[in-house]
Amino acid sequence: MFSGTTSNGLMESKVRVLGRPSNLSFSMIAAIIGLMVAIQFQTVREPVVRDTRDTWQLREDLMKEKEFQSKLLLEIRSNEEKIAKYETERQQSKEEVLRETLAELKTEAGLTEVTGPGLTLSIVPAFNLVVEGGNPPSVSPDMLKRLLNELNMYGAKQVSVDGERVINTTVIRDINRVTKINGHSLNRFPIEIKVIVENSQVAEKLYNRMKVSSVAEDFFIDNLEVKVNRPESQLAVPAYQDTIRIRHMESVKTDKGGGNG
Amino acid sequence: MWLPIMGLIIGAIIGLLTDIRIPAEYSNYLSIAILAALDTLFGGIRAQLQNIYDEKVFVSGFFFNIVLAASLAFLGVHLGVDLYLAAVFAFGVRLFQNIAVIRRILLTKWSTSSEK
Numbered sequence: 001m002f003s004g005t006t007s008n009g010l011m012e013s014k015v016r017v018l019g020r021p022s023n024l025s026f027s028m029i030a031a032i033i034g035l036m037v038a039i040q041f042q043t044v045r046e047p048v049v050r051d052t053r054d055t056w057q058l059r060e061d062l063m064k065e066k067e068f069q070s071k072l073l074l075e076i077r078s079n080e081e082k083i084a085k086y087e088t089e090r091q092q093s094k095e096e097v098l099r100e101t102l103a104e105l106k107t108e109a110g111l112t113e114v115t116g117p118g119l120t121l122s123i124v125p126a127f128n129l130v131v132e133g134g135n136p137p138s139v140s141p142d143m144l145k146r147l148l149n150e151l152n153m154y155g156a157k158q159v160s161v162d163g164e165r166v167i168n169t170t171v172i173r174d175i176n177r178v179t180k181i182n183g184h185s186l187n188r189f190p191i192e193i194k195v196i197v198e199n200s201q202v203a204e205k206l207y208n209r210m211k212v213s214s215v216a217e218d219f220f221i222d223n224l225e226v227k228v229n230r231p232e233s234q235l236a237v238p239a240y241q242d243t244i245r246i247r248h249m250e251s252v253k254t255d256k257g258g259g260n261g
Numbered sequence: 262m263w264l265p266i267m268g269l270i271i272g273a274i275i276g277l278l279t280d281i282r283i284p285a286e287y288s289n290y291l292s293i294a295i296l297a298a299l300d301t302l303f304g305g306i307r308a309q310l311q312n313i314y315d316e317k318v319f320v321s322g323f324f325f326n327i328v329l330a331a332s333l334a335f336l337g338v339h340l341g342v343d344l345y346l347a348a349v350f351a352f353g354v355r356l357f358q359n360i361a362v363i364r365r366i367l368l369t370k371w372s373t374s375s376e377k
Contacts, residue, residue, distance in 0.1 A: 025316055026305065027268030029323050033298045034269040038276020040295055043288045 110167035110240040114158045117203045118196035118235040119228065121147075121210065124189050126225040137223040139179050139186050141172045147215050147226070148172075151195050154206045158196040158237040162186055165240040182242065190227075194237050203231035289338075290331045293345050293352075297326040300352040303359040310366045326352075 053061065106112050125137045148166060151159055159166040164184045172181045179186045197203045207228060210216075216226040283291060301323040308314040330348040337344025 023264050025320055026265040026302075029298070029302060029305075029320070030265040030268035031272035031275075032323075033295065033302060034272025034274075035276040036272075036291060036295045036298060038273045039281050039283060040288060040291045042277065042280070043283050043285065043291065 109244060110158065110165050111244070113236060113239045114196055115234055115236045116157070116196040117198075117200040117231065117233050118156075118158075118194065118237075119203055119207050119210075119231040120235065121193040121195065122227040122229065123191040123193070123219065124225050124227060126220065126223050136187075137189075138177070139191060139219075139224065140222060141174050141179050143215075143219060143222060143224075144172050144179065144181070144186070146218065147193070150210075150213055150215050151193075151206070154209045155197050155202045156195045156206065157198060160194045160237045162188075162191045162193075163238055165238055167240050167244070169244060182240075194235055196235055196237050200231060200233060207231050289345060290334050293330040293334045293348050294327040296349060296352045296356070297330040298323060300356050300359070301326050303356055303363065307359045307362050307366075310363060 103112075107114065123139060144161065148156075148159060148161075161181050162184065164170075164182045166181070170182055172179065174180070195206065197206055207230065210226075210228045216228075219226050301319070304322065305314065305319040308319070330345070330352065333348045334345035337346075
């Protein structure tokens with residue numbers, strides 16, 4: 001009781017009359033205050049315990065996060081795939097470059113058949129000058145070398161003599177009075193020399209130059225005639241058939257890499 | 262004596278059990294209203310102890326103070342001035358004064374009853 005204890009009985013009864021309903025309103029208002037405090041307490045405390053999601057919301061959130069995770073994983077995978085692709089591409093390209101280089105080198109070395117614009121020369125015996133019973137005419141190695149030098153001088157790229165490809169290490173020499181090129185005897189006429197040049201203009205130029213070349217006259221001394229045929233747009237020069245022997249060269253030792261050259 | 266305390270406890274329990282929440286931006290108003298309500302409550306207790314208690318004054322003062330404090334805070338928010346601080350200050354000072362008066366009255370009564 002808020003009325004307390006008073007010695008005066010009349011006073012006490014008066015206060016009690018006043019106090020009884022006041023107690024009720026006091027209680028009501030106290031309850032309201034308690035409610036407000038509780039609400040405020042919960043509201044203020046909310047940020048601390050803010051996870052009020054129920055199972056379904058949690059499930060949804062989890063789903064969202066999982067989707068995000070899978071998206072990220074997908075991204076990672078695609079990036080990794082890209083990296084792998086680039087890696088393989090790089091390797092392949094390296095290999096490709098090596099292959100290309102090898103092919104180029106083979107072409108340059110004369111191990112492949114080459115087609116292109118060019119012309120053919122035929123060395124035939126000059127029959128009207130052949131003496132009956134005399135030695136059959138033969139191409140001397142010096143003459144042939146001179147002819148090849150002449151051809152090279154005028155822009156010949158690939159040359160074959162009687163089906164034998166002329167490469168850097170080709171030997172033309174006289175063995176037992178038979179002229180041989182790469183071990184192939186040049187004793188059957190006509191000897192056909194195929195020449196491939198850069199393009200048709202060069203072929204035309206070569207044709208003209210060979211027409212007026214003095215080599216033909218030199219061949220004439222040996223009772224041979226050099227016929228220069230018209231340039232052709234497509235001419236095939238065969239590949240060098242033997243293996244190229246390299247005696248004084250060594251491949252550089254490296255840690256890795258294909259040594260298939 | 263016990264009935265108001267019971268009411269307070271019951272109100273708090275109801276508030277906690279019903280899980281009522283107000284938006285965070287309104288918690289300022291509620292806090293000022295709580296302050297006003299407490300001020301009124303302690304004013305009522307003091308008035309009772311001084312035997313000048315009037316129920317109409319008490320109940321009307323309770324609601325009026327709450328509304329006034331809340332509207333003052335509202336006005337302060339809209340004016341960009343922290344007007345609720347004025348209410349906090351006023352109610353806080355009154356709260357302390359009331360509690361001091363209650364304490365003195367209770368002390369006096371206790372000393373007089375112990376003298377007997």
